[in-house]
Amino acid sequence: MQRNLSEELRRIYNCSPDELFLHTARYERLVTLYRSRFSGQNPAFIVRAPGRVNLIGEHTDYNGYPVMPMTIDRDVVFILGPRTDSTIDTTNESLSFERRTFNARLPVPPFEQGDWGNYVKAAVHGILEADWIDAKKAAGFQAVVGGTIPESAGLSSSSALVVASALAFLTANGKEIKREPLAELLARAERYVGSEGGGMDQAVSLLAETGKALKIDFFPLRTQPTSLPKNLSFVVCNSLIRAPKSESIRYAYNRRVIECRLATALVAKAVKECSGKDLHPTRLADLSGEKLGLEQRTIDKIVAQAIGEKPLSLKEISHHLGETTEAVQKRLCTLRDGSMLTEPPEGFKIWNRYKHVVTEAHRVELAVGAFAAGDGSAVGDLMNQSHASCRDDYEISCPELEALVSIGRELGALGARLTGAGFGGCTVNAVPSNQVARFVEGVTAAYYHGYVRQEKERRFTSYANLHDVIFVCRATTGAGAWPSRGDR
Ligand code: GLA
Secondary structure, three states, X not given: OOOOHHHHHHHHHOOOHHHHHHHHHHHHHHHHXXXXXXXXXXXXXXXXXXXXXXXXXXXXXXXXXXXXXXXXXXXXXXXXXXXXXXXXXXXXXXXXXXXXXXXXOOOOOOOOOOOOHHHHHHHHHHHXXXXXXXXXXXXXXXXXXXXXXXXXXXXXXXXXXXXXXXXXXXXXXXXXXXXXXXXXXXXXXXXXXXXXXXXXXXXXXXXXXXXXXXXXXXXXXXXXXXXXOOOEXXXXXXXXXXXXXXXXXXXXXXXXXXXXXHHHHHHHHHHXXXXXXXXOOOOHHHHOHHHHOOOHHHHHHHHHHHHOOOOEOXXXXXXXXXXXXXXXXXXXXXXXXXXXXXXXXXXXXXXXXXXXXXXXXXXXXXXXXXHHOOOHHHXXXXXHHHHHHHHHOOOOOOHHHHHXXXXXXXXXXXXXXXXXXXXXXXXXXXXXXXXXXXXXXXXXXXXXXXXXXXXXXXXXXXXXXXXXXXXXOOOOOOOEEEEOOOOO
8 A cells, every 4th residue: 555655754754743744844845846847747756865974984885894874864855757758857956956957878978077967877877887777768757856965064965866866767767676786786886976985875875774773794785784772872063064075075085995906906915925825806805804814913914014104106016016107007096987096296005094994894893793782882982993093094084073073072972983985074973862962052062153163264164054064863764766646
């Protein structure tokens, strides 16, 4: 039997009647907008994909190591109708995003860099290329898109848009695909926008469960819903420093991906020289202690001795690998669009990146135990260690995130860390549930009404509502599509 809109939304958001009323009003508003933008037609489907906050396991996903995010109750919603032709016509609720139309046929050339329509194209292009829908016959769709995930804030608004676009395209074509392969495909498909991201965001958006965090392992993708410690809340605080993955932080993000690729090659070489094992790893996790049958400490020692702890130039790396710089550049520094990552003037920081990834992977495994034991203080300690490693070895923090993390800890967070790609965006704070109100008040006074107002020369984004910049995470169900019954 079909559920009506409120029933569907109650299942998704698992919230109070008051909140349910607001959620329902939002969807009804989008349906009305659909009618007004598409000459009175009724929509046929509703699609929704949530954003996420990563609790621990930062920059481990593309290295093949696990992560532990949870969804938030902010999401991207498509109100849509299939079309008889191949046009995809998306109009955004917010007027700051212009209407975007394109043809669901290969090739799918991108819009200008940074354009929101590229995330829709990424999904469509990925699905057509994988031949999941016949590229010659695919039907397009028309949709009104509404979003409540703060943008460029490390909460995965872009991946939620990719996931929602994919579900919209599949639904319009009457096609159902299993969640795991879809998440894996979309992780690759999102690279269309130019950043070499891993698979965390798409996987959690598709596979999350209400009220739970999700431990995710990769290659192949496996997920394990994880209960949150009772009486512990996770509070997100936005630093108000924009970190757009497709724009300014693209180089910084891709640089780390390449540094890890270089690390993989260097570690394999060092292990081979030491143990005679001929290895052909694709990513760092292929060289874990478990995979090699060695103690992690032993591997770390081999690596430190072979490559040292100082940054390495491309020439030095090539020398270690016994290859020409051109060969190394071509094999390991090429990005998806075929361009080469330029060598950073201070060299590639192989040892630091390696150290972060390996220790962070271990922290995720420890966090699984701490969550299972309901040990909030152990969870908090691991989050604090993760932050230090992100700041010192992965170098993805910034002064505003540091201020926000210190404020969080001073106000009683058991753990506070940056979340997502970094370079701005949000912190996530583990706060005893009975102290959340005091915590939110304290951070508001110290950061939003204090630091942000004092540091006038910095480029903070503006906000309309405090609830959009500081809020408690509530994990909703994963993304889904359902028929719209002309909800009004
Ligand atoms: C971005 C990427 C993810 C992941 C995080 C860092 O959100 O999309 O795949 O790498 O950064 O953990």
